[in-house]
Amino acid sequence: MKNTVVVGAQFGDEGKAKITDLLAQQADFITRFQGGSNAGHTVVANGKKYAFHLIPSGILYENKICMIGAGCVIKPEDLQNEINQIISQGVSVEHIKKSLKISPLASITMKYHCDMDGFSEDALGKNKIGTTKKGIGPTYTDKYRRTGIKVEDLFNSDTLSKKLDIILPLKNKELEFVYNLKPYTKEELIKECASYREILESYVDFDWQDNLNEIKNNKTILFEGAQGVMLDIDYGTYPYVTSSNPIAGGAAVGASMGVKTIERAIGVFKAYMTRVGEGAFITELADETGDKLREIGGEFGVTTGRPRRCGWFDAVSAKYSVLVGGLTEVALTKLDVLDSFEKIKVAVAYKNKKTGKTTTQYPTDVFTHQDYEPVYEEYQGWRTDITKCKSYDELPDNAKIYLKKLEELLGIKITIISVGPDREQTIFV
Ligand code: GDP
Ligand code: IMO
Numbered sequence: 001m002k003n004t005v006v007v008g009a010q011f012g013d014e015g016k017a018k019i020t021d022l023l024a025q026q027a028d029f030i031t032r033f034q035g036g037s038n039a040g041h042t043v044v045a046n047g048k049k050y051a052f053h054l055i056p057s058g059i060l061y062e063n064k065i066c067m068i069g070a071g072c073v074i075k076p077e078d079l080q081n082e083i084n085q086i087i088s089q090g091v092s093v094e095h096i097k098k099s100l101k102i103s104p105l106a107s108i109t110m111k112y113h114c115d116m117d118g119f120s121e122d123a124l125g126k127n128k129i130g131t132t133k134k135g136i137g138p139t140y141t142d143k144y145r146r147t148g149i150k151v152e153d154l155f156n157s158d159t160l161s162k163k164l165d166i167i168l169p170l171k172n173k174e175l176e177f178v179y180n181l182k183p184y185t186k187e188e189l190i191k192e193c194a195s196y197r198e199i200l201e202s203y204v205d206f207d208w209q210d211n212l213n214e215i216k217n218n219k220t221i222l223f224e225g226a227q228g229v230m231l232d233i234d235y236g237t238y239p240y241v242t243s244s245n246p247i248a249g250g251a252a253v254g255a256s257m258g259v260k261t262i263e264r265a266i267g268v269f270k271a272y273m274t275r276v277g278e279g280a281f282i283t284e285l286a287d288e289t290g291d292k293l294r295e296i297g298g299e300f301g302v303t304t305g306r307p308r309r310c311g312w313f314d315a316v317s318a319k320y321s322v323l324v325g326g327l328t329e330v331a332l333t334k335l336d337v338l339d340s341f342e343k344i345k346v347a348v349a350y351k352n353k354k355t356g357k358t359t360t361q362y363p364t365d366v367f368t369h370q371d372y373e374p375v376y377e378e379y380q381g382w383r384t385d386i387t388k389c390k391s392y393d394e395l396p397d398n399a400k401i402y403l404k405k406l407e408e409l410l411g412i413k414i415t416i417i418s419v420g421p422d423r424e425q426t427i428f429v
């Protein structure tokens with residue numbers, strides 16, 4: 001396999017983890033490059049269901065290295081809980097210690113970041129983003145403001161002390177006077193960091209430069225994205241986005257191996273669309289069809305349990321994702337969820353209700369989205385159970401017509417079709 005990045009191409013939860021887990025069979029090294037425990041990644045393997053948040057979805061295989069890369073943000077208690085969870089499901093501690101690596105350059109989510117995330121959301125009231133309240137935005141804000149704490153800082157008490165002397169007076173002013181939250185003493189933060197050091201110490205790869213040189217030159221690499229292009233901080237439905245770059249280019253920054261290491265970018269799309277949290281969603285169906293998609297698709301958040309908003313496939317935003325996400329091929333998931341639908345719709349353009357004009361360009365100003373309505377094309381459903389189809393040829397004709405149409409609209413090939421959550425329920429085209 002060529003070095004591949006798996007990118008969510010919609011609003012997250014497209015089934016990236018299933019695709020990553022599958023492709024991980026052919027990789028030696030699997031690395032997350034952005035995001036944190038806001039991600040909720042489901043892998044169904046050997047009859048068991050695993051939910052990953054920070055740990056890369058390749059962890060279930062023997063003899064693979066899984067890295068949480070420099071572009072990620074880590075809330076150590078969440079990582080500990082996740083490790084405990086997969087141990088309780090039968091994965092051995094020794095296996096995790098051998099397979100899991102953490103970049104010393106990843107950022108730490110402190111308790112105050114979560115406090116600030118919660119406070120900002122409450123303060124925004126009806127304008128809230130609907131974040132996962134995992135402290136993601138405040139951690140990245142501190143990183144870019146140059147007042148963040150990195151994993152490696154936990155392992156050098158002099159550096160940590162110096163950094164806290166710089167960060168703490170500022171942070172306390174912000175906590176007290178902007179957020180009306182409790183300030184911290186340096187001792188409290190040193191103690192917090194000591195507990196994080198204990199959680200992370202078995203996994204931090206201090207020899208990462210030598211190790212990544214070896215991997216870059218001799219191994220097959222899979223880059224695992226979290227969230228999705230439409231939640232990208234630069235290209236998503238800003239401000240209703242996450243605070244990192246889920247696009248393929250994010251892997252070039254966050255995985256510490258540069259641009260040329262990435263040879264192939266698979267965009268994972270659901271055969272319809274979902275979104276959790278607030279923000280525009282032009283093909284959203286607030287009706288019984290939306291309810292049906294949610295029910296059949298089991299559309300509830302892995303991280304927060306929130307019901308996902310559901311709607312038809314939006315080819316306008318999908319084409320935009322292909323462009324800005326740098327996608328070279330498509331993995332289409334959850335095609336089976338459409339099995340019982342008589343008609344299936346795809347938005348091929350948007351109509352501006354004010355001007356009457358239609359457009360196939362994605363309007364990036366989301367505050368204008370209420371002016372647009374989707375222009376749909378309608379297809380006949382296949383009304384057949386496809387969950388046991390093993391090849392493209394076995395798919396019903398109407399499903400093939402739907403796939404061909406999507407390929408035409410997106411301008412790139414669908415190379416993987418997923419017809420169920422299991423590893424086996426996958427068609428490679
Ligand atoms: P991710 O965040 O992109 O990895 O996706 P999530 O795990 O949040 O959500 C995808 C959900 O769909 C999970 O429950 C998967 O087990 C499930 N899933 C993935 N692919 C398929 C598929 O082709 N068909 C069905 N029915 N479920 C799928
Ligand atoms: P995976 O990797 C779906 C959404 C939140 C909110 C916005 C900002 O499972 O696809 P944040 O906590 O990141 O500051 O929240 O982004 N969001 C996700 N939606 N899947 C995810 O991850 C998400 N991670 C964040 O709901 O709208």
Ligand code: MG
Pocket residue numbers: 012013014039040041042302
């Ligand atoms: Mg998810």
